[in-house]
Amino acid sequence: MKPVVQLEDIYKTYTNGEVQVHAVRGVSLQIQAGEFVAIMGSSGSGKSTLMNILGCLDRPTKGRYLLDSVDTSDLERNERADLRNQKLGFVFQGFNLLARTTAVENVELPMLYSPIRVPPSEMRTRAMKALDIVGLADRADHLPNQLSGGQQQRVAIARALVNHPQILLADEPTGNLDSRTSVEVMGVFQRLNDQGITIVMVTHELDIAHYCKRNLIVRDGKVVRDEAVADRLISAVEMEKLRNAEAAAKLIHSA
Numbered sequence: 001m002k003p004v005v006q007l008e009d010i011y012k013t014y015t016n017g018e019v020q021v022h023a024v025r026g027v028s029l030q031i032q033a034g035e036f037v038a039i040m041g042s043s044g045s046g047k048s049t050l051m052n053i054l055g056c057l058d059r060p061t062k063g064r065y066l067l068d069s070v071d072t073s074d075l076e077r078n079e080r081a082d083l084r085n086q087k088l089g090f091v092f093q094g095f096n097l098l099a100r101t102t103a104v105e106n107v108e109l110p111m112l113y114s115p116i117r118v119p120p121s122e123m124r125t126r127a128m129k130a131l132d133i134v135g136l137a138d139r140a141d142h143l144p145n146q147l148s149g150g151q152q153q154r155v156a157i158a159r160a161l162v163n164h165p166q167i168l169l170a171d172e173p174t175g176n177l178d179s180r181t182s183v184e185v186m187g188v189f190q191r192l193n194d195q196g197i198t199i200v201m202v203t204h205e206l207d208i209a210h211y212c213k214r215n216l217i218v219r220d221g222k223v224v225r226d227e228a229v230a231d232r233l234i235s236a237v238e239m240e241k242l243r244n245a246e247a248a249a250k251l252i253h254s255a
């Protein structure tokens with residue numbers, strides 16, 4: 001089977017005047033379909049630079065990056081944008097939802113930018129389906145400020161899913177959430193991964209990385225450790241508990 005991500009001896013050097021910063025220094029890496037990878041490392045180790053390259057937001061100085069067998073090295077800016085739109089979904093630390101726009105409209109946004117045109121009638125159906133996957137179909141008409149942090153991040157995950165990406169790239173997706181909500185969001189990622197979506201996330205929290213299946217440690221622009229997570233945490237039970245609690249609360253309110 002061909003890997004969905006193949007990095008071959010990737011380097012990224014930033015030049016600021018006279019000073020050169022070697023942010024990524026010879027990273028070779030393969031990620032297969034269905035993997036759930038956490039990239040860890042201290043501040044300045046090169047995680048964001050690596051994620052920007054994986055996300056086709058930036059180009060390596062040297063080396064080859066094949067995304068789903070497409071060589072991204074020679075692509076023009078707009079070709080990279082199209083590839084990004086078709087193959088990747090992004091989740092950010094700060095949710096990045098439009099404030100005066102409802103949850104379902106936020107989820108529809110990537111379809112407006114998709115090179116593959118989605119008929120307007122289909123947009124709403126697809127956005128609602130994505131919201132349903134993250135358990136928020138009943139909040140579709142809420143504005144972001146009417147949702148909790150965890151719910152906002154789930155809307156952002158639905159938005160990332162709506163163009164049916166091959167890979168979800170998440171940059172510190174639990175960085176703005178308390179620990180209980182972080183586990184809830186990791187539960188959503190675990191469920192999506194169980195359904196076959198490949199996930200790559202950056203996190204500096206060791207316990208969050210334990211919900212993933214593979215951990216990479218980056219130091220000084222190099223991958224210094226790459227290992228399967230032996231004692232993986234599963235938050236599905238937590239999710240079930242939360243769902244039961246929500247259902248119970250609904251029953252109590254409706255009684």
Ligand code: ADP
Pocket residue numbers: 014015016021022023041042043044045046047048049050
């Ligand atoms: P991390 O995400 O692990 O904190 P980064 O990838 O942001 O690490 O940064 C890696 C190194 O590259 C750091 O030394 C940082 O200062 C440097 N760097 C990142 N982006 C730039 C840039 N645009 N110009 C110059 N140096 C940069």
